[in-house]
Amino acid sequence: MAPKPPCAKYQYVVTTAGPKILPVDEPACKDEESPADYNAGGYLPVKVNDSFKQGRYRVVRKLGWGHFSTVWLVKDAESERHSALKVVKSAGRYAETARDEIKLLSRVESFSPDHPGRPHVVSFLDSFTHTTPEASHICIVFEPLGENLLALIERHKKKGVPRALVRVIAKQVLLGLQYLHDECDLVHTDIKPENILISIPDVESHIHHELSQSPLPTSRRVGVPLPTKFRHGVSIPQNQQRPRRQVQIFNSQPLASPVRSAGKSGNGSLSNGGSGVNSVSGSYVAQMQISRLGSSGKAGSAGVRQRINKHESESGLSSSWKDRLASSLGTSLSWRDRLPISLSSSPKSVSNISPNTNVTSLPPVHPVWIKIADLGNATPSQKHFTEDIQTRQYRAPEAILGRKDWGTRVDIWSVACVIFELLTAEYLFDPQGQGEMFTKDDDHMAQIIELMGDFSVDAKMGGKYSRELFDATAGALRYIRTLKPWPLKRVMMEKYLYTDADATGLCDFLEPMLAPDMKDRKDAKDMLDHPWMRACAEDEPVDQW
Structure with a gap:
């Protein structure tokens, strides 16, 4: 006997024509873009085997999606190689951002191709406008890359990424930023794990192998919710008599990184060789898991830390984690009052990267090769496109204060936060x-x-929000009076059980990049030769990641 179809669900809503009972929209595909974003101004519906630019690019599968665009693996008929095609939403604000990104990518391509940092910035291949009867979408073609550092962190979320691997990543990120800052005079403004991608050596062979082994693309057809207007807090659906469109949403299949270890298990998991931490939360300031909402407004899958878009609402949680933590554990509201977590393995390292690396090849001696991506929010250091910069957890003090005299050093602050997160699998700051x-x-x-x-009152003042946060005379915080210092070295030793020598070495590296006064903060070029990024005698080679 065939199973019965599920019962349809309905809801009572107020419309312009009066109250109505309407069907509840189908849920979106898990961890994929929302069907509602396929309304006017949103995503372009794309299917496998669709073609772009007079048939030059043929869609092979979906790589992923973001707030501004969907990204697809395509085959270029001219080069007979694969590329990544970013299809931007059609609304004017997204198109303008995409045009700015294209200008910046072209600028990056034109400067100092022999600079050792150039290979650590994503390569821009092509751009064009795809026009349909309904809208026009700007498309950008990039070199295909593998997973981002967030995926690496997730794979090592119990212990942190091996310290040796973090040394190599830190060196390469700083090289890439030195190129953007000193050669291109650009500030990235959104350095975070999601925007640092892992390059795949011999990527074309890898793609052919993966396509032969991976399952065929899967999709789901869902109804596109009708546009709504909000009036006095009530959602009012529009044009109820109009038939609802259907859209085919494909499941993302990002390029997997090549086999990372001979000890890889059959299910694709890896044994973690971590940095010596064992974490249960998304930030070292909170020893409990809390939900973080992304720019799409929906929570992600269980076990995966939720990311916050840089333009997130300040009123997202009705009850803060400090409330819940204090009531459940009976502890102080301060994030410092946390117990250390047991050390389960010692950190290992890897050989140093030479600044004179050949820019056209991927030397096999490096266990990982990264590229800084997503220049859509980049801006010249002196002529800012916007003052609203950086994702919350990686935001520099001058950006929080709303100062307008920030420059390339906001990226350096973010790098230090990312390095800490790689080592611990926890945020450095999660307010x-x-x-x-x-x-x-x-x-x-x-x-x-x-x-x-x-830090000094002078550094605290001069921002749009300075007087809202600090008393102008004494320089004290207006609304949080009780502070309990917990310096970084003590954090590393007491919570992450670093030795005194290891904590001292790491702090000597991170603290110059975390100077709250931007005038005291180091530049990328100042940090490139720091001893912390050199191989240590007790380090073992990284044979898995």
Whole structure:
């Protein structure tokens, strides 16, 4: 006997024509873009085997999606090689951002191709406009790359990425930023694990192998919700008599990294050789898992830390994690009052990367090769496109304060946060608001001062939000009075059980990049030869990642 189809669900809504009972929209594909974003101004519906630019690019499968675009693996008929095609939403604000990105990518391509940092910035191949009867979408073609550093962190979330591997990644990120900062005069403004991708050696052979082994693309047809307007807090669906469109949403199949170890298990998992931490939370400031909402407004899958878009709402959580933590554990609200987590393995290392690396090849001696991607938010250092920069957890103090005199050093702050996150699989800063008591910005500045110490009143003033956060005379925080310092070295020793020597070495590397006063912060070129990124005698080669 055939199973019965599930019962349809309905909801009571208020429309312009009065109250109505309407069917509930089908849920979107898990971890894929929302069908609602296929309305006017949104994504272009794309299917496997669709073609672009007069048949030059043929769609092979979906690689992923973001707030601004969907990304597809395509076969280039001219070069007979594969590329990554980014199809941007059609709304004017997204098109303008895409045009800015194309200008910046062209600028990056034209400067100093022999600079050792150039291979660590993604390569831009082509751009064009795809026009349909409904809208026009800007498309950008890139070299195909593998997973981002967030995937690497997730794979090592129990112990952190092996310290040896982090040394190599840190060196390459700093080289890439030195190229952007010093050669191109560009500030990336959104350095975070998602925007640092792992390059795949002999990528064409790897893609052919993966396509022969991986399952065929799968998709799901769902209804596109009708556009809605909000009036006095009530959602009012529009044009209820109009038939609903259907859209085919494909499941993302990002390029897997090549086999990372001879000890890879049959299910594709790896044994973790971590940095010596064992974490249960997305930030070392919170020993509990909390939901973080991304720019799409939906929570991600269980076990995967949720990311926050840089333009996130400041009122996203009705009850902060500090409330829940204090009530459940009976502890102080301070993020410093946490117990250390047991050390389960010692860190290992890898050989140093030479700044004179051949830019056209991928030397086999490097266990990983990264590229900085997503220049859509990049800006000249002196002529800013916007003052609203950086994703929350990686945001520099001058950006939190709303200063306009920031420059390339905001990226250096973000790099230090990313390096800490790689080592620990936890955020360095993850501020939360406390209702009407204080905002995320208040908590963010409190966490920075508790970790790095106080800084001058001059550095605190001069920003759009300075007087909202600090008292102009004394320089004290207005709404968070009680601070309990927990310096970075103590954090590494007490929570992550680093030895005194290891903690000292790491802090000597990170603290110059985390100077709260941007005038005291180091540049990328100042950090490239730091001893922490050199191989240590006790380090073992990285044979898996």
